[in-house]
Every structure is written in structure tokens, then in C-alpha cells.
Amino acid sequence: MISVQLADDQALVRAGFRALLDGEADMQVVAEAADGEDAVRLAREHRPDVVLMDVRMPRTDGLRATARLTADPTLSGTRVIVLTTFELDEYVFGALRAGASGFLLKDMEPAELLDAVRIVASGEALLAPRHTRRLIEAFVEQSGGGATDDGELAGLTAREREVLTLVGQGLSNGEIAERLVLSPLTAKTHVARLFTKLGARDRAQLVVLAYETGLVRPGRRGQ
Secondary structure, eight states: OEEEEEEOSOHHHHHHHHHHHHTSTTEEEEEEESSHHHHHHHHHHHOOSEEEEESSOSSSOHHHHHHHHHHOGGGTTOEEEEEESOSSOHHHHHHHHHTOOEEEETTOOHHHHHHHHHHHHTTOOOOOSHHHHHHHHHHHHHTTSOOOOHHHHTTOOHHHHHHHHHHHTTOOHHHHHHHHTOOHHHHHHHHHHHHHHHTOSSHHHHHHHHHHTTSSOTTOOOO
16 A cells, blocks of 8 residues: 655645545555644654645645755655646756656656556655656856866766666666666666665756766657
8 A cells, every 4th residue: 555645735635636636545644744844743753655735835845845854864664745726836856856756747647657557666766757857957058058077977887887887878777788688687786776775865866966977968859
């Protein structure tokens, strides 16, 4: 059973999400928060698998709440999906940097939300939607296009840089293995080492880092 917490200041929105999620045999809404402070408090109490986090909320916004959740070692098993009305939203980019597993637009189809919850609950980052990479590219271009930061990547081997580049291009572990002629297990091991060496909590953070350090340039695609 996937436990889900809702964080949105609109009661009607929460009610709609609850009805949708509780209608699934493998999902259960365990808590609802109307602001960022309650989102953090309730997450620590219930330790849900997934938090659906609105960006703009009273007291503490979704960005700061996400950062607090992802920095809490007791919530290492909790993943955050940020919900927003606007595709290109600086708050969403900040949330991805803070460790959110991805974001969704509020006008998504119900099936998209259900798929997203299952993907993130399984431990994967929600990187498939084209919106995520477009958002990252837009903010990297806005900030100067990305410049290689050898200091941040200094501890990586040449192979690990290569793997990080492919992660940034959106390739899965299986696709990385195929591209580099590695076994799937070896590719998975390289990605796991990137998490450890770069202090990344989620694959989405690796993608952001690959763009910000210039390993991946806006406009490039892995496929």
C-alpha cells in the first residue's frame, strides 16, 4: 500500500485528490496539510511514501517545506512531488534542487497523477515528462547556460562523469548500460556512487547538477 500525504491550501483540491487516490486499491491518503508547516509536521508523524506538495501555501511555502523534508534523515523514505499551476516556475526549480522527485502541473489528467505516485513510490524520479527537463533548461539558460564546476565534480572518475552526463540527458540505467556497453548492474552501481559522492538524494538532483555544471547543455537529448 502506498501512503500519500496531501499538502494544498485549497480544501476542494485536497478533497479531489483524496477521492482519486483512495479509490485505488494500492493507495491511501494518510494525512492532509493546508500549509507548509503542517506538511512538515504531519510528514514527520506519518512518514508517508509520497507527499503531493503545492508550491504556494501560507506560513511556509512548498519550496521551503520540501527542503526541510528532504533534509530530514528520518524521512529518507519519503518522496515529494511538487504540484504547480505554471510550468516554468522558479519555485519548482528550487524544489527540484532541494530534492523533490519531480513535479506535475495541476491540470494533469487523473491517470498521470496516479502513474506519477506509483513511479516515485517505487524509488524512481519523475523525469519522464518533457516539462521537467524543459524547466531545468530554461533556468540554466537564464542563469548563464551552465559552466563546468571542476570543484563540485572533482571527486568523480572519468566514467562517473560520463554516467552523470547520460543521467542528465534523461537515460535510464538500462539505457546507460546499453550506451556504454556495461552490464545493467554496473550501470546501477555507477549511479549509486554518484548519489553518494555528490550528496544527491534523488535522480532529479543529478539531472539538475549535470545541467548546472555544464556536463549537459540545454537542447541536448539522450535519445
